[in-house]
Amino acid sequence: MAITIRSAVESDLSALLSLYGELNPDDEPLAADAAKDIWAAVRHQQGRTVLVAALGDTLAGTADCTVLPNLTRSGRSILFVENVVVAQAHRRRGIGKRLMAAAGQLAASAGCYKIQLLAADGHEAHTFYRACGYQPLAQGFRRYLDENPSCRRRR
Numbered sequence: 203m204a205i206t207i208r209s210a211v212e213s214d215l216s217a218l219l220s221l222y223g224e225l226n227p228d229d230e231p232l233a234a235d236a237a238k239d240i241w242a243a244v245r246h247q248q249g250r251t252v253l254v255a256a257l258g259d260t261l262a263g264t265a266d267c268t269v270l271p272n273l274t275r276s277g278r279s280i281l282f283v284e285n286v287v288v289a290q291a292h293r294r295r296g297i298g299k300r301l302m303a304a305a306g307q308l309a310a311s312a313g314c315y316k317i318q319l320l321a322a323d324g325h326e327a328h329t330f331y332r333a334c335g336y337q338p339l340a341q342g343f344r345r346y347l348d349e350n351p352s353c354r355r356r357r
């Protein structure tokens with residue numbers, strides 16, 4: 203069955219939560235009402251596109267993209283990418299690469315001058331992003347704002 207890369211729609215919430223469970227397995231599941239409210243906020247945020255890789259009725263992967271309007275660099279925007287995950291059962295078939303290519307198209311059509319992301323520690327994510335054309339050109343800095351140890355993982 204062919205993979206389609208598209209923007210997520212309202213009814214994709216439960217499949218997205220399942221993919222995020224693979225990304226951050228230590229996370230407590232969100233309460234249904236909270237998830238619904240957050241998903242509405244995400245969908246209505248200007249410049250935000252949650253890309254999904256659909257395989258029939260199944261979501262095989264996702265990448266969360268946000269265009270940030272910007273007053274430097276001649277006013278050209280920046281695309282940020284977060285929460286990139288492909289379901290274990292569908293890895294190494296080029297789906298991640300297609301999601302990142304679609305992120306690149308979003309960036310180009312929004313006139314962005316760069317795409318920025320942080321990669322998880324470790325060889326696999328780094329090899330993946332390099333294969334998608336990304337280079338480790340900056341050092342990431344991060345400060346966690348709560349004591350919840352599950353938020354302090356590598357991603």
Ligand SMILES: CC(C)(COP(=O)(O)OP(=O)(O)OC[C@H]1O[C@@H](n2cnc3c(N)ncnc32)[C@H](O)[C@@H]1OP(=O)(O)O)[C@@H](O)C(=O)NCCC(=O)NCCS
Binds near residue numbers: 296321329334357
């Ligand atoms: C990283 C991830 C998104 C890759 O998705 P994917 O669909 O399997 O990736 P692709 O099939 O498009 O891989 C493209 C290329 O990236 C590299 N790559 C991908 N996964 C790799 C791995 N586990 N080890 C080494 N290289 C890897 C390879 O060069 C691959 O090309 P190849 O299969 O022809 O050798 C997926 O493994 C995943 O969801 N991992 C857990 C979450 C995560 O680490 N997210 C991103 C980091 S923040």
